Amino acid sequence: MQGSISPKKSLGQNFLKDPNTIRKIVSALHASPEDHVVEIGPGIGALTDELVKRYPAFTAIELDQRAVDFLREKHPDLDVRRQDVLEVDWAALVEEKGGPLHVIGNLPYYITSQILFALLDARPHIREAVLMMQLEVAERLVAQPKTKEYGILSVAVQLYTQPELLFRVSPNVFYPKPEVTSAVVRLTFTDANVDQVVDPSYLRLVVREAFSQRRKTLRNTLSRWTKDRGIELPNGWAQSRAEELSPQDFITLAAHLGRHEREELS
DSSP states (O other): OTTOOOGGGOTTSOEEOOHHHHHHHHHTOOOOTTSEEEEEOOTTTTTHHHHHHHOTTOEEEEOOHHHHHHHHHHOTTSEEEEOOGGGOOHHHHHHHHOSOEEEEEEOOGGGHHHHHHHHHHTGGGEEEEEEEEEHHHHHHHTOOTTSTTOSHHHHHHHHHEEEEEEEEEOGGGEESOOSSOEEEEEEEEOOOOHHHHSOHHHHHHHHHHHTTTTTSOHHHHTHHHHTTSOOOOGGGGGGSOGGGSOHHHHHHHHHHHHHHHHHHHO
């Protein structure tokens, strides 16, 4: 095959080589055969080969042209699109395919957070996402308040999804063997009415500011409101740290700050 890609030279990726692990990851999808599945970053198709057996009409989104060519030649009927996952128009894809999407993928470590936030922004169009990522990141997604793992990503993911850390993935099932342990997470997107309570961009700003200096109290980290505008924080939270608030608490906090800010400007 001209320009073929060896699994041992998989575009700088760690190639998932264990069939049992591959089947376990794909089986984590709750999608039925008629649902539309989207694989992001398939590379040379470790998961793809199993996915085509279960979802013959699914879509693969891959940026590297060599991998796109490889997948198109190996699976001529597969809908492979050369595109950056961070630039996908999820609404247009839903309109084209019909119905909400089920997303699956092995996320590159260096842009895991960016992809997660992109999927959260596309939440009206996605029903679930089964994602493999570095274990430490997976633990942050499911972290509870008052733990060191709990932070911005924990709050953002838990506001809009029900995250589950399904299982760990040993470095031994990859080639070449990475230096980190991976984990598979399922995000089930909920019908939360968060956006009806507070503007999502404003909510994200408040969460980011609150966690900007973890060791300081909210009175200090949210000084643009507490000092510059003289707004009191509700529920005695002025002396609390960000890690003590639940995701729902952040909705209450952002709605409170936004309301007082609007009253000040009116």
